Amino acid sequence: xxxxxxxxxxxxxxxxxxxxxxxxxxxxxxxxxxxxxxxxxxxxxxxxxxxxxxxxxxxxxxxxxxxxxxxxxxxxxxxxxxxxxxxxxxxxxxxxxxxxxxxxxxxxxxxxxxxxxxxxxxxxxxxxxxxxxxxxxxxxxxxxxxxxxxxxxxxxxxxxxxxxxxxxxxxxxxxxxxxxxxxxxxxxxxxxxxxxxxxxxxxxxxxxxxxxxxxxxxxxxxxxxxxxxxxxxxxxxxxxxxxxxxxxxxxxxxxxxxxxxxxxxxxxxxxxxxxxxxxxxxxxxxxxxxxxxxxxxxxxxxx
Amino acid sequence: xxxxxxxxxxxxxxxxxxxxxxxxxxxxxxxxxxxxxxxxxxxxxxxxxxxxxxxxxxxxxxxxxxxxxxxxxxxxxxxxxxxxxxxxxxxxxxxxxxxxxxxxxxxxxxxxxxxxxxxxxxxxxxxxxxxxxxxxxxxxxxxxxxxxxxxxxxxxxxxxxxxxxxxxxxxxxx
Numbered sequence: 001x002x003x004x005x006x007x008x009x010x011x012x013x014x015x016x017x018x019x020x021x022x023x024x025x026x027x028x029x030x031x032x033x034x035x036x037x038x039x040x041x042x043x044x045x046x047x048x049x050x051x052x053x054x055x056x057x058x059x060x061x062x063x064x065x066x067x068x069x070x071x072x073x074x075x076x077x078x079x080x081x082x083x084x085x086x087x088x089x090x091x092x093x094x095x096x097x098x099x100x101x102x103x104x105x106x107x108x109x110x111x112x113x114x115x116x117x118x119x120x121x122x123x124x125x126x127x128x129x130x131x132x133x134x135x136x137x138x139x140x141x142x143x144x145x146x147x148x149x150x151x152x153x154x155x156x157x158x159x160x161x162x163x164x165x166x167x168x169x170x171x172x173x174x175x176x177x178x179x180x181x182x183x184x185x186x187x188x189x190x191x192x193x194x195x196x197x198x199x200x201x202x203x204x205x206x207x208x209x210x211x212x213x214x215x216x217x218x219x220x221x222x223x224x225x226x227x228x229x230x231x232x233x234x235x236x237x238x239x240x241x242x243x244x245x246x247x248x249x250x251x252x253x254x255x256x257x258x259x260x261x262x263x264x265x266x267x268x269x270x271x272x273x274x275x276x277x278x279x280x281x282x283x284x285x286x287x288x289x290x291x292x293x294x295x296x297x298x299x300x301x302x303x
Numbered sequence: 304x305x306x307x308x309x310x311x312x313x314x315x316x317x318x319x320x321x322x323x324x325x326x327x328x329x330x331x332x333x334x335x336x337x338x339x340x341x342x343x344x345x346x347x348x349x350x351x352x353x354x355x356x357x358x359x360x361x362x363x364x365x366x367x368x369x370x371x372x373x374x375x376x377x378x379x380x381x382x383x384x385x386x387x388x389x390x391x392x393x394x395x396x397x398x399x400x401x402x403x404x405x406x407x408x409x410x411x412x413x414x415x416x417x418x419x420x421x422x423x424x425x426x427x428x429x430x431x432x433x434x435x436x437x438x439x440x441x442x443x444x445x446x447x448x449x450x451x452x453x454x455x456x457x458x459x460x461x462x463x464x465x466x467x468x469x470x471x472x473x474x475x476x477x
Binding site: 102104 | 367
C-alpha cells in the first residue's frame with residue numbers, strides 16, 4: 001500500500017536499494033526508473049524502544065499488569081517540533097493495547113455502528129391504501145373476463161404492493177456493553193500492532209496552518225489520514241483551526257473514540273492523557289459487577 | 304343538689320381534670336419540637352445548610368468494582384483457592400474470572416448432551432488440550448473428544464468434567 005510521497009529521485013532509490021543489497025548480487029539494472037513515491041519500509045519503521053533506552057520513561061501503567069503479561073512499550077513523539085525524533089517512551093497496558101486480534105468482533109461492532117442508527121423510510125401502499133378500488137369492477141359471472149374484486153389488487157397495474165417495505169423501519173439494536181468495549185480494545189491493539197498508533201505528549205502545535213500539519217504528518221510518515229484523540233472539552237485553538245479545513249485529519253475527544261473512526265483513518269494519534277483515560281475506562285469493565293441499577297446513577301467508584 | 308352547690312372548687316377542678324386538657328401540644332406530638340422551643344441562640348431568620356450528614360448516604364452507595372480477595376494461603380473453608388503468586392511456567396495460562404474463580408463451565412443441550420467449556424485461555428491452547436486429554440485419561444480412563452476454538456480461545460470437552468478440570472487447574476496454580 002502506498003503510504004506517502006517521499007521526494008526521492010527514482011534512480012536515487014535504485015542506487016539506495018542496490019547499495020542495501022550490495023552483499024547479494026543486485027538484480028536491479030542501474031538504469032531502472034522507479035516511481036518517486038515508493039517508501040522503503042525498513043527505513044520508515046522505527047523499532048520499538050529497547051530495554052536500555054536512554055530517553056526518559058514518560059508514562060507507566062497505573063493499573064496492575066497481570067503477572068504473566070508485560071506492558072507494551074512505545075515511543076512518545078511531539079507535534080510541535082518538526083524533527084522526527086521521539087521525546088521518550090511510554091508503557092501501555094497489555095489488556096487494552098495487546099489483546100488478541102478478534103476480527104469477528106471488529107466486524108460485529110463496525111456493522112452495529114453502521115446499522116443501529118439506520119431508519120429506512122421506504123414505504124409502499126398496500127391495496128387498501130391505494131386510492132380507489134372499493135367496488136367490484138364487473139360481475140362475478142357472465143362478463144367472460146377473469147373474476148376480480150377490486151382494481152387495486154396487487155395483480156393489477158396501479159394496484160397496491162403486496163409485500164413491499166412498510167413505513168419507517170428501525171434497525172436499532174444494541175450489542176452487549178462488554179462486546180463494544182472489547183471492540184475498542186481490539187481496534188487499539190490492531191492499530192498498535194500494525195504501527196498505526198502513535199503516542200504524542202500533547203496536542204499543542206506551533207502554527208494553525210493546515211499545510212504545516214500536513215507536512216508534519218508526511219514527514220513522520222504517519223499515513224494519508226490521521227485521527228487525533230485528546231481528553232477534555234476544550235482543545236487548543238491552533239489544532240482546531242488546522243484540522244477544521246482538512247478532510248483527512250480529524251480531532252475527536254477521547255469519549256468519542258469508536259471502531260469505525262479508527263478503521264477509517266490510517267493513523268491514530270493518542271495523547272498521554274487520552275491513553276490514561278482510555279485505560280482507566282476500558283479496564284474497569286474487566287473487574288466491574290453486573291449493574292444493580294443503570295450506570296448513569298451514582299456508584300461509589302465509577303471511573 | 305345541695306351537695307353540688309356546696310362542693311369545694313378544688314374538688315370540682317380535680318374531678319374535671321380528666322375532661323379538661325391543659326393547654327399545649329396534642330399527646331401525639333410528644334417527641335416533636337417546635338421552632339419556638341429552640342434555644343434563643345439557635346433561632347435565626349435564615350435556615351442553615353449542612354452537608355455533614357451526607358456521609359450516612361454515601362456509605363449506602365454500592366461499589367461498582369469486584370474487590371480483590373483477602374490474601375490467604377491454601378483453600379478457604381468454602382473450597383476457594385487463590386491463584387499462585389508466580390504464574391506457572393507453562394506455554395499457556397488460564398485467567399481467573401472477574402469473581403476470581405476458575406473459568407470452567409458446564410452446559411447441557413438437547414436434554415442429554417453434556418459439555419464442559421474452559422474459557423479465558425491464553426498462549427498455546429493446543430498444549431492445554433494435550434495436557435487436558437492426558438489428565439482426563441489418567442483420571443477417567445477414557446480420552447473424551449475435545450474441540451479447540453482458536454478464535455475465542457476456548458476448549459470444549461465432551462461430558463461433565465468440570466470438577467476434575469477445576470481441581471487440576473488449581474493444582475497447576477492458575
